[in-house]
Every structure is written in C-alpha cells, then in structure tokens.
Amino acid sequence: xxxxxxxxxxxxLKTGQSMTLQCAQDMNHNSxxxxxxxxxxxxxxxxxxxxxxxxxxGEVPNGYNVSRLNKRExxxxxxxxxxxxxxVYFCASSPRGSESYEQYFGPGTRLTVT
Amino acid sequence: xxxxxxxQPEMSVQEAETVTLSCTYDTSENNYYLxxxxxxxxxxxxxxxxxxxYKQQNATENRFSVNFQKAAKSFSLKISDSQLGxxxxxxxxxQERGTYKYIFGTGTRLKxxx
Numbered sequence: 560x561x562x563x564x565x566x567x568x569x570x571x572l573k574t575g576q577s578m579t580l581q582c583a584q585d586m587n588h589n590s591x592x593x594x595x596x597x598x599x600x601x602x603x604x605x606x607x608x609x610x611x612x613x614x615x616x617g618e619v620p621n622g623y624n625v626s627r628l629n630k631r632e633x634x635x636x637x638x639x640x641x642x643x644x645x646x647v648y649f650c651a652s653s654p655r656g657s658e659s660y661e662q663y664f665g666p667g668t669r670l671t672v673t
Numbered sequence: 674x675x676x677x678x679x680x681q682p683e684m685s686v687q688e689a690e691t692v693t694l695s696c697t698y699d700t701s702e703n704n705y706y707l708x709x710x711x712x713x714x715x716x717x718x719x720x721x722x723x724x725x726x727y728k729q730q731n732a733t734e735n736r737f738s739v740n741f742q743k744a745a746k747s748f749s750l751k752i753s754d755s756q757l758g759x760x761x762x763x764x765x766x767x768q769e770r771g772t773y774k775y776i777f778g779t780g781t782r783l784k785x786x787x
Contacts, residue, residue: 590773601764601777609773664718
C-alpha cells in the first residue's frame with residue numbers, strides 16, 4: 560500500500576516549457592487535490608476533484624490545468640511554465656472530502672522554472 | 674472568506690518540555706473542522722490532530738492536545754514531553770463542513786533541542 564505517489568520528485572524547466580505532474584493513490588479515495596507550497600505562504604489549493612469525472616478551481620488555478628484520469632490518478636499540467644510557478648507541489652487525497660476526513664499527502668515535487 | 678493565521682513563524686523547545694503553537698481563524702460559519710498537520714524535513718505531511726467545531730471537548734492524541742476556543746476563534750496545539758522527532762513545520766488548517774477545501778495557515782517551524 561503505497562498511499563499517494565507523485566512523479567517526478569524534482570524537475571527543472573525553462574520558461575515556456577510544458578510538463579505534467581503525475582499523482583496516483585491506491586486508497587480508493589474519492590477526492591483528490593493539488594496544492595503548491597511557497598515559503599511564508601503555507602499551502603494553497605490549485606485544483607481539486609471531488610470525485611471521478613469532476614474538477615474545480617481552487618485558490619490559485621491560473622497557469623494550470625488538471626485531469627482526473629480515473630479514480631486513482633489526478634494530473635497537473637503546466638502548459639507554459641513561468642518563473643512564478645517555481646514551487647513545491649503536493650498532491651493529496653481524501654475518502655470523501657466534504658466531511659472532516661483526513662487528507663493524505665504525497666511526498667511532493669520540487670519544480671524550478673528558470 | 675475564511676482565513677487562518679499562525680503568528681509564530683519559528684519556535685524552539687527543549688527536549689521533554691512542553692510547547693504551545695498558536696492558530697487563529699476567521700469564519701462566519703458555525704459548522705467546520707480544524708486540523709493540525711506536521712511536515713517533517715522529509716516533506717511528507719501527516720495529520721496530527723483534528724477537532725470538530727460542534728464538540729466542546731478538546732481533542733487529544735497521546736502527547737498532542739488542542740485548546741479550542743470557539744468564541745475567540747482560537748485553536749492552539751500543545752505538545753507535551755517534546756521529542757527530537759517532533760522537529761517539523763506545523764500547519765493549522767480549516768475546513769468548512771460540506772465543502773472540499775482546506776484553508777491552511779502559513780506554518781510554524783518547530784525545533785526541538787537536545
């Protein structure tokens with residue numbers, strides 16, 4: 560039981576390049592989330608998926624797109640990377656999300672955009 | 674909009690001592706949940722403790738307890754008998770009941786000194 564996994568762990572991009580961050584969970588959770596963590600700003604929600612087939616914007620969605628490929632997988636895409644997107648990205652999942660269920664976090668992806 | 678404030682960016686405590694981390698929040702809602710998450714240097718975030726707003730009794734998990742003051746909108750975390758493994762960033766988080774979104778504070782970096 561791996562929990563929440565993320566790939567890659569580290570990535571360096573040049574401005575304008577695109578990439579997809581992958582996230583998968585093996586806990587049969589309904590809800591999945593993408594956050595970014597920046598120094599002094601805590602975690603901010605980018606997008607979330609309440610259930611398979613649905614996605615919604617969070618606090619900071621500009622410059623990102625997401626795909627809930629199936630119940631297990633939730634990917635985050637940067638179409639044209641910008642230095643402001645340099646951050647640590649965390650994926651999380653939750654059994655139901657709208658009740659007080661714990662969120663389970665992945666190990667994170669450190670992204671640098673030069 | 675809800676906000677979560679952690680006013681102590683960094684704290685330190687001697688091993689075996691007790692430390693209290695502060696968190697205040699702002700909401701007009703009556704039904705919500707509050708959480709403390711721990712992020713060790715390895716980066717993977719884990720839940721420490723959870724409090725339902727409708728419960729008057731403060732939550733306790735082994736050495737971790739909270740002081741939940743609903744009227745004051747305060748939710749502090751007390752760590753008793755601090756251990757070196759408690760060294761981490763601690764995040765306070767808020768979730769309105771019936772929604773999927775967490776609101777995180779900016780975190781408190783705790784260092785336990787030998």
